[in-house]
Amino acid sequence: MQEVIRVAVDAMGGDNAPGEIVKGAIEAVNTRRDIQVVLVGQQEVIAEELKKYTYEKDQIEIKNATEVIETAEHPVNAIRKKKDSSIVVGMNMVKQKEADAFVSAGSSGAVLVGGQVIVGRIRGIERPPLAPLIPTETGVSLLIDCGANVDARSSHLVQFARMGSIYMENVVGIKNPRVAIVNIGAEEEKGNALVKETYPLLKECKDINFVGSIEAREIPHGGADVIVCEAFVGNVILKLYEGLSSTLIGVVKQGMLSSLKSKIGAALALPALKKTLKSFDASQYGGAPLLGLNGLVVKTHGSSKAKEVKNSIIQCVTFKEQDINNKIKKNIVISETEE
Template sequence: MAEQVRVVVDAMGGDNAPAEPVKAAVEAVTERQDIKVILTGKQDVIEGELAKYSGYPTEQIQIVPASEVIETAEPPVFAIRKKKDSSIVVGLKLVKTQEADAFVSSGSTGAVLVGGQVLVGRSKGVERPPLAPLIPTTKGVALLIDCGANVDARPSHLVQFAKMGSIYMENVVGIKNPKVAIVNNGAEEEKGNALVKETFPLLKECKGINFIGSIEARDIPYGYADVVVCEAFVGNVILKLYEGVGGALIQKVKEGLMTSLKTKIGALLIKPALKSTLKSFDASEHGGAPLLGLKGLVVKTHGSAKAIEIKHAIFQCVQFKQQKINEKIAEHILEDQPDKTAEKQEQ
């Protein structure tokens, strides 16, 4: 049996905590022997949830108590500093001290982002750790990198995002030679704002990635690229507009189907198929967004994540560890930085 991968799951984070994170832990260890889940949060609450299940390998689940909970509305930096006994801080520290390999939370995105950087720390050579959600496309999924807190990024950051994203898509999601594109306001090379114009030639010269050029926003949902590189402000707009346009369109379709008896009957017939289609195209359903470039893996699942998505995030962590993604990222990031490579060799 392979060595167990130790994944911390924030039992108190998200709209459906503690029920769904605990359920995800139970299902994950029931399915796979190579996982150990560490649940952080209020011990009595977690024990109460676990008591609902039987027949699972109890030795693969451990509770590490944390008495506090960081709420979504709290200012992240302040919350991380003050709530030292929160499920997020306790969980991230387990990754920092290498008592765990990865951390999964559906809690406050800001706190996970800040905590990941401050408590777990960046890998050597990584300038800014990007948050990279998987978004649905008509062909499958694409990695949108960055959607984090790094607004006003520099070209060198975007080049690192492209590299990290490629490694993740190839090794964790399983897409061979993933196509990398930069979000632009036109397909032509002369298009772009100052950031894109400066980044484009760097990506063209970048070794080890399959750079296909610019991508216009309209082509993202059709899966023209596997790794969609952008600065965080733009990434945030893309991620949230995916959700907004999808939701608004569905609302309009529902209204449209209630206009006559004929359409109402039709609606009944298509309802299940329509529902599953719409679900497959819901950005939130692909939940797990890794925060890359840290010394351990941190995955942010959607605030409304259910057990199945959290379980998938746990499995992503296992894949991440077993494929030695962090080592690959560190190696790839450092190979273009002669100074830092030299420095490394001297050590």
């Protein structure tokens, strides 16, 4: 018999909760029979949403949680005080092994804090990085770290590189992924203090395919599979990706609607164009895992719709099947102890 994976889903988190979250959960269980989803949040609200859909009853559960953490709340305080919030309850399920994974579109800060405080780090992992997949010309790259842990040290970045490499190889299926560090030039002597300190350490790692520095210009061209950086820089890259893509697509549309001739052209070209632009749509790729925890936590965009929620849930299956956390323990924590 096939092993079943249980995913706790924050039904109250994100701009489109609970509607799109519940819809995404339904789509996930209707796609795969080996997934059980536990919708965490206000029971009555969720039950009401569930009435809209048909699904196998043994694949969907509700776990009541009366409180909701808002995006504007201070993450540490919110996690400490709102013990009956969907985020705290869902994370506790992962901690207690009542769920294999927790997916949330809610407050990034609260998810990051909760991951560390409630689910807890794998022993030996210094910092759990948030690692979204970003679209490139040739496929996707893992951007690690985009979390809230700013002012990182070089030892953190080395662990990010190794965890990211394991994730890309086993979850995304890229053999021997190319690992690069974000820098302001290609030469080894370039960079700020952190990069200069980290570069030689990455070069020494025998278990990763370190290809050197990557300038931000090369990221969209698919210059590396695992893009290592500290969280401030990662956040800037991720947010600029979002902002610039939407701006440029807007500029393109505006350009094509500026004359009658171009309007006709736009009408003819748009269906094909939309298909291609879809490959640059981050929601295709589900959410960002918070790596290095005793369990899996996945953060999806605050603006997630059903499709992204569904993809984030399905992503958890590969993570469990590939036994990523044991690979992290074995390849990183044990090998570091031996050094």
